[in-house]
Amino acid sequence: MADKKSKKAAAKQNSTIAVNRQATHEYFIEERFEAGLVLEGWEVKSLRAGRVQLKESYVVIKRGEAWLSGAHISALLSASTHVNPDSIRAKKLLLNRHELNKLIGSVERKGYTLIPLSMYWKNGRAKLEIGLAKGKQLHDKRASSKDRDWQREKARIMKKA
Numbered sequence: 001m002a003d004k005k006s007k008k009a010a011a012k013q014n015s016t017i018a019v020n021r022q023a024t025h026e027y028f029i030e031e032r033f034e035a036g037l038v039l040e041g042w043e044v045k046s047l048r049a050g051r052v053q054l055k056e057s058y059v060v061i062k063r064g065e066a067w068l069s070g071a072h073i074s075a076l077l078s079a080s081t082h083v084n085p086d087s088i089r090a091k092k093l094l095l096n097r098h099e100l101n102k103l104i105g106s107v108e109r110k111g112y113t114l115i116p117l118s119m120y121w122k123n124g125r126a127k128l129e130i131g132l133a134k135g136k137q138l139h140d141k142r143a144s145s146k147d148r149d150w151q152r153e154k155a156r157i158m159k160k161a
Contacts, residue, residue, distance in 0.1 A: 017047050017119040017126065020054040025141065027115055027133035033103070035066065035128050036094035037119075042085050046073050047126055052119060059093065059114035059130055061104055066093040068116060068128065093128060106132055 023029070039047070046052065057071035068091045075085035095103070106112040117129040136144070 015121045017050060017121065018052045018054050019118045020057070020116055022055055023115045023117050023131060023133070025136075025144075027113070027131065027135055028140070029115075029117070029131040029133050030112065031132040032117065033095065033099055033130045033132070034122075035130055037068070037126050037128055038092040038094065039126060040083070042075055042083055043073050043091075044126065046076055047119070049076060051076070054116050054119060057116050059116060060090075061100075061107060061114070064100065064104070066095055066100060066103065066114070066130075067091065068093055071116065093130070103130075103132065 051074045053072040058069055060067050060069050070088060071091065072087055073089075074087050103114060107114060112132050112134055115131045115133045117131045119126060119128050121127070
C-alpha cells in the first residue's frame with residue numbers, strides 16, 4: 001500500500017519536463033492556460049529523455065490556431081533513419097475554441113503576448129502551460145528582484161526567531 005503512494009508521489013515530482021525560468025523575470029503573467037501539443041514520435045522520445053529547451057520560445061496565433069515556435073527539442077542519437085528530425089519545428093497547440101478566442105482578443109487588442117511557462121506530463125500526455133503576459137520595464141524587474149530578496153530575508157529572520 002505504501003509503495004503505491006510513494007510511486008504516485010515520485011511520478012508527480014518527475015512530471016515536469018522543462019521550465020522557462022526567464023519568463024517570470026521578463027513578463028508579468030496575467031493568466032495561465034494549459035494546452036496539449038501535437039508531436040511526432042521522435043519528439044515524444046526526446047521529451048521523455050528531457051531534451052527540450054523553452055528559453056527562447058514563444059506562442060504565435062496564425063489563422064485562428066496557436067503554434068509554439070522556437071522551442072528546441074533535440075533528437076536522440078538513436079532516432080530512426082527514415083525520419084528527418086527538425087529540432088525547432090513549429091508545434092500546434094491544442095486549445096478549446098473559447099480559450100483561443102480569448103487569447104486572440106487579448107493579443108490583438110490589449111497588447112499582451114503569449115509565453116510558454118512550463119512543459120509537463122499529465123496522464124501520459126505532454127502539456128504546455130502558456131502565460132498571457134505583459135512585458136516588464138527595467139524598473140519593474142528591479143522592484144520584483146528587490147521584493148524577492150526581501151521575502152527571502154524575512155523568511156531567514158522568522159526562522160531564527
